[in-house]
Structures are given as C-alpha cells and as structure tokens.
Amino acid sequence: MIVLYQFPRCWQIPNPSHFCVKLETYLRMAGLEYRMIPTIPFTAPRGKLPYIDDNGVKIADSRAIIRHLQQHYGPGPDTGLSPAQLAQALAWQRLLEEHLYWISMYSRWQGSAENWQINKQAIFGSLPVWAGAPLAQAYRWRIKAQLRGQGLARLSPAEIWQQATADIAALSTQLGDQPYFLGQQPCSLDASAYGVLSNIINCPVTSPLQELAEQTPNLPAFCRRMQSRYFPELSA
Ligand SMILES: N[C@@H](CCC(=O)N[C@@H](CS)C(=O)NCC(=O)O)C(=O)O
Incomplete structure (x- = not known):
C-alpha cells in the first residue's frame, strides 16, 4: 500500500501544507488506497513534505509523485483532458x-x-x-x-x-x-x-x-x- 508522509492534520482542513493537501486530494480523486504517517520534513528525502513510500520506493515532490502514480496506476482524474x-x-x-x-x-x-x-x-x-x-x-x-x-x-x-x-x-x-x-x-x-x-x-x-x-x-x-x-x- 502507498504510505503518505505529511504534516499532522489541523485547522479542519486536510493539512497545513498546500502540497500535502494537493497530494492527498489527488489520491482520493484517483481512488487509490493509502496509509498516512504524520511527520515533519526533517527526514524527508528532499527535505520537504509530502513524500510517499510505494512498495519500498520513496518518492518526493508532489509533481513527481503524481507522475509516478499516473504511470503505475493510470491517468486517474486527468483521463479525457485534451x-x-x-x-x-x-x-x-x-x-x-x-x-x-x-x-x-x-x-x-x-x-x-x-x-x-x-x-x-x-x-x-x-x-x-x-x-x-x-x-x-x-x-x-x-x-x-x-x-x-x-x-x-x-x-x-x-x-x-x-x-x-x-x-x-x-x-x-x-x-x-x-x-x-x-x-x-x-x-x-x-x-x-x-x-x-x-x-x-x-x-x-x-x-x-x-x-x-x-x-x-x-x-x-x-x-x-x-x-x-x-x-x-x-x-x-
Ligand atoms: N515542489 C514540492 C514543494 C513541497 C514543499 O514546499 N513542501 C513544504 C511544505 S508546504 C515543505 O516541506 N517545506 C519545508 C522546507 O522547505 O524546509 C512539491 O510539490 O511537493
């Protein structure tokens, strides 16, 4: 299963990080299952959150992650865009x-x-x-x-x-x-x-x-x- 590393939730929004909200929303749009681990960027592969671990492969940067998800799990919500x-x-x-x-x-x-x-x-x-x-x-x-x-x-x-x-x-x-x-x-x-x-x-x-x-x-x-x-x- 995809493991999503991001800041802890707060403020009744999905995340205090813009990019963590983006990625978690994308995962839900694409219907992909994931498990969330709250953390801080200190130990992140590129020093920033979010990042994921997909079957032992760590990927950082929301754009690189979405590209990876599209390549491995299909085009998801962008299907059909011209x-x-x-x-x-x-x-x-x-x-x-x-x-x-x-x-x-x-x-x-x-x-x-x-x-x-x-x-x-x-x-x-x-x-x-x-x-x-x-x-x-x-x-x-x-x-x-x-x-x-x-x-x-x-x-x-x-x-x-x-x-x-x-x-x-x-x-x-x-x-x-x-x-x-x-x-x-x-x-x-x-x-x-x-x-x-x-x-x-x-x-x-x-x-x-x-x-x-x-x-x-x-x-x-x-x-x-x-x-x-x-x-x-x-x-x-
Ligand atoms: N281009 C990255 C940006 C990620 C990013 O800037 N994350 C911020 C939180 S919103 C962060 O972890 N910043 C910590 C730092 O810069 O030290 C992405 O799309 O994931």
Whole structure:
C-alpha cells in the first residue's frame, strides 16, 4: 500500500501544507488506497513534505509523485483532458504553486506575531517543547530565507498584495460559475487549487490575502465543494 508522509492534520482542513493537501486530494480523486504517517520534513528525502513510500520506493515532490502514480496506476482524474486542457492545467498549477503559494507563505511565516504563533502551534505543537521550539525557529529562518531567495520578500507589502489581487482575480475568473477549474469534472488542477486555496481561505492565519480570497463569489464555495466531496469527515 502507498504510505503518505505529511504534516499532522489541523485547522479542519486536510493539512497545513498546500502540497500535502494537493497530494492527498489527488489520491482520493484517483481512488487509490493509502496509509498516512504524520511527520515533519526533517527526514524527508528532499527535505520537504509530502513524500510517499510505494512498495519500498520513496518518492518526493508532489509533481513527481503524481507522475509516478499516473504511470503505475493510470491517468486517474486527468483521463479525457485534451492536450490544450492539459497545457492550461499546467499553467494554472504554476501560478498556484510557484507564485500564490509564496504569497501565502509570506502571510504565514513573515506576517504578524499572532499568525506566527498559530502556525508554529499547528506544525510543531505535537513535538516536545525542547525539540519543537528550536526546530520552529530554525524553520522560520529557513522559510524567510526562501522567501528572499524567491524574491517575494524583497517587495513591499503593498506590492505583494497587489500581486495577490491579480492572482485571486484570475483564479476567480477562470473558475467562473463552473464547479471545477476546467469544467464539470474535477482533475489534478483542482487538487492543486484546493491545496493552495484551503490554506488561504480556511485556515486561522489572517491576512489581506485571505480577505481578498474570501471576498470572491466563488473561491470559498469551491473549497467547500472540494472538502465535502473529498474530505467529508472534516465537515462533520
Ligand atoms: N515542489 C514540492 C514543494 C513541497 C514543499 O514546499 N513542501 C513544504 C511544505 S508546504 C515543505 O516541506 N517545506 C519545508 C522546507 O522547505 O524546509 C512539491 O510539490 O511537493
């Protein structure tokens, strides 16, 4: 059976990690059985979560994992997408995972002191204090360095929220009044979108980004739709 390593659940969303939500949603969309082991990225093969162990083979990076799953277990929810739809899905995933994700990380790791406490408790709260406190501090420095390396943290907050506004508006326009991002059927793009959007809209970390997303007519409804379809146990 596939073993999924990811952060412990919290906040009544599938995971505090955007990429862990994406992968677990994909597994459920594809109807693949898995067992979950809560962990932190410390011992992950590429130093990041999620990763899987599939019959003794460890694979890290949600994209590499989904490619592996598609090769070994079939195309799953992306069956039937045209080459043009697959291209669109790729472009939207890049916006979500390579841009909006970082704005969400900025809100969470570099935002207010209250947000930091909420985030710290969710990710490191299950560890004993002697281990959790220094690890949390080390990861905070690490993520701040990543945000500077990516370039986002070199912009002013006003510039960051301006970019967030454009991303959120584009996503809301693409979704329109369809249930899923490419139409009537969910596909791996929806798993990616749910991963990022649930971690913006449905988590207790408040920010201008969350306000922007909450004000759209359709993105919060998309998150509710995904949660009730794939994670009904979290709504109970
Ligand atoms: N490209 C990777 C990104 C995974 C990722 O960034 N995971 C974050 C959690 S959302 C992580 O484990 N970060 C720990 C670190 O960077 O030290 C994927 O698609 O899986």
